[in-house]
Amino acid sequence: MKQTSIFRLIHMIDQMNNANIIRFTKEFPYPLGVSPILVxxxxxxxxxxxxxxxxxxxxxxxxxxxxxxxKLVKLGLAERLYDENDRRTIRLQITEEGKNAFSKAQDVGKDVFIQLFEVLNEEEIEQYLLILEKLVQGIKDRNQ
Structure with a gap:
């Protein structure tokens, strides 16, 4: 692969990711990024x-x-649970509001991806899916 092609590819992936993050952030009503949502x-x-x-x-x-x-505790999306036998043991638990926030994140994320892919026709989506599957397999093969 030509060096200019790899940098162009990286640049396009960055642009796509940044645009999706901005769109997600605008539509998601909580001041959270991806990391807290994964938690x-x-x-x-x-x-x-x-x-x-x-x-x-x-x-x-x-x-x-x-x-x-x-951050999750301050927003009321999670709470700390203290072990009665050992107060040093603290676990984090999702709250009902946290479950609502996670559900909303899924809905907004799904909408963002639908908007992203609606510019592709079925054939292009199939090609893209095959490319992603090949890339994921390549990662798995290298990690074995």
Missing amino acids: LSELKQKGPQRQAELAETIGYTKGAMTSIAE
Whole structure:
């Protein structure tokens, strides 16, 4: 692949991602980015967890996870649960408002992607899907 082609590809991916993030941010009523939404997803799926577990599962540092947890708690989207037997053990739990926020994030995200792909016809969508599947397989093959 020519060097100019790879940089053009990277630039186009960045433009697409930035445009989608801006669109999502404008439509999503909570002051959250992707990272806190991923945390809400984990909490909704798996229930209360220690911040260290969340950090490891999602791939964040403990410091970043502390910052995300603080933001979620301040917004009322998560709450801290203290272990009665060991007050040092603190787990994060999603609240009802957090479940609502996560649901809204899914709806807005889906709308953003529908708007993104509506410019493609069925054949182009199939081609794009095949390319993505090939890229994902290449990542899996390298990680084995």
